[in-house]
Structures are given as structure tokens and as C-alpha cells.
Amino acid sequence: MVKQCSFTMVKGFMVAVVLVFFASATVFAQGQNTTRKILVVYFSNAENTDGTDAVSGASVQIVSGRKVGNVQMVAEIIQRTTGGDLFPIQTQNPYPKTHKELLDYAEREKETNTRPILSTHVRNMAEYDTIFLGYPIWWYTLPLAVSSFLEEYNLSGKTIIPFCVHGGSGWANTIEIITKLEPQAVIKDGFTVSRNTVARSERDVTAWLRRLGMVR
Numbered sequence: 308m309v310k311q312c313s314f315t316m317v318k319g320f321m322v323a324v325v326l327v328f329f330a331s332a333t334v335f336a337q338g339q340n341t342t343r344k345i346l347v348v349y350f351s352n353a354e355n356t357d358g359t360d361a362v363s364g365a366s367v368q369i370v371s372g373r374k375v376g377n378v379q380m381v382a383e384i385i386q387r388t389t390g391g392d393l394f395p396i397q398t399q400n401p402y403p404k405t406h407k408e409l410l411d412y413a414e415r416e417k418e419t420n421t422r423p424i425l426s427t428h429v430r431n432m433a434e435y436d437t438i439f440l441g442y443p444i445w446w447y448t449l450p451l452a453v454s455s456f457l458e459e460y461n462l463s464g465k466t467i468i469p470f471c472v473h474g475g476s477g478w479a480n481t482i483e484i485i486t487k488l489e490p491q492a493v494i495k496d497g498f499t500v501s502r503n504t505v506a507r508s509e510r511d512v513t514a515w516l517r518r519l520g521m522v523r
């Protein structure tokens with residue numbers, strides 16, 4: 308009787324162990340193979356010049372025969388590596404394509420604290436939980452088209468991962484602005500690179516994505 312009882316207890320214990328194992332295996336599997344949906348948002352302006360123009364500071368990259376801005380180049384690496392969807396922030400009034408005109412235009416926009424009207428919109432933002440957000444530094448801060456984007460959406464509870472290309476200013480005050488405009492979002496460690504080395508940055512970009520656990 309005692310023997311039968313302890314056998315039943317051992318059997319029960321083993322069943323419990325097996326159940327706990329499978330339950331935790333399920334949680335683990337979900338953690339590894341997340342159903343995370345990623346959007347790679349970027350603002351970038353390929354200027355009218357061939358390659359980096361050391362005199363004016365204008366820059367453009369040629370990727371597979373296409374002329375792309377520096378930030379767009381990084382955005383496309385992130386898109387390929389993570390399997391996310393790509394989304395360009397574009398404005399109704401296009402920005403000038405020549406460097407000097409673009410500098411003046413952006414300076415005026417900053418002085419008047421304008422919010423450019425956007426011509427591209429994310430229809431299904433609710434589906435995304437992770438937003439990579441890419442931009443250049445303009446006049447020591449976030450381009451105002453990116454502020455227009457952040458003010459258009461409530462990204463509460465979503466993860467924002469910033470990336471930027473600059474000409475020496477690093478992040479400037481952009482992380483503070485993003486935090487202010489999206490106070491309920493989780494802002495993760497971003498990636499910043501100088502326009503002087505962005506053309507050779509693919510390995511650094513993928514290493515950063517690996518550290519974040521974002522490589523598909």
C-alpha cells in the first residue's frame with residue numbers, strides 16, 4: 308500500500324516535471340522566434356553630386372547603380388538584415404537637391420520651427436511593434452520632417468531604435484527630442500555613423516543588429 312502510494316507520487320511528480328518542461332520550452336521558443344513586426348522608417352536626401360563632395364560636404368551613395376542618400380543606404384542594410392518593411396518619410400514640398408540651397412532651406416525651416424507636411428503615411432502602424440528610425444543631423448538637430456512624422460503617430464508601448472548619419476555632430480540632441488515626442492515608447496541603443504565612413508559601415512551595422520538580437 309505504502310509502496311503503491313509512493314509509486315503514484317513519483318509518477319505524478321514526473322508528469323509535473325514533463326509539463327513544466329514543455330511549458331517553459333514554449334515560452335523559450337516564443338522568445339527566440341518572436342512575431343515581432345519591424346518597420347524601418349528613414350528620412351534621407353540624395354543630393355545632386357557624384358559621390359562625397361569634400362568641398363561642399365554634399366553626399367550621396369551609389370548602391371546597385373541607384374543614387375541613394377547616406378541614411379537610406381543604412382536603412383536598406385537594416386531592412387535586408389532584419390526583414391522589416393521599409394518606409395521613407397517624404398514631404399509634399401520636395402527639398403532642394405543642391406547642397407547650398409538645401410542648407411539654406413533647412414536653416415529657414417529650423418528658424419521658423421516649421422512642420423513640413425508629409426506625403427507618405429503608414430496606414431497600418433498598429434501592426435508594428437519595433438520602429439527603426441533613421442535621419443541625418445541637420446543644423447545640429449533632428450530634421451523637422453522627422454518631428455512631423457513623430458507627431459503624426461502615437462508610438463506608446465512600441466520600441467524605437469534610432470540610427471543617424473552626421474557630419475561630425477554625432478547624435479546632437481536628437482535622442483532627447485525623440486524621447487520628448489514619444490514619451491511612452493521604449494528607446495533602445497541606436498547606431499550613429501559619420502558620413503565619411505558610412506559607405507564602409509555595413510559590417511558595423513550588422514554587428515549592432517546582432518547585439519540587439521534583430522538579425523532574422
Ligand SMILES: Cc1cc2nc3c(=O)[nH]c(=O)nc-3n(C[C@H](O)[C@H](O)[C@H](O)COP(=O)(O)O)c2cc1C
Nearest residue numbers: 351352376377378413443444445446447474475476
Ligand atoms: C541641411 C543640412 C544640414 C546639416 N547639418 C549638419 C550638422 O549640424 N551636423 C552634422 O554633423 N552634419 C550636418 N549635416 C550633414 C548630414 O548630417 C550628413 O551629410 C548626412 O549624411 C546626410 O544624410 P542623407 O544623405 O541621408 O540625407 C547637414 C547636412 C545638410 C544637408
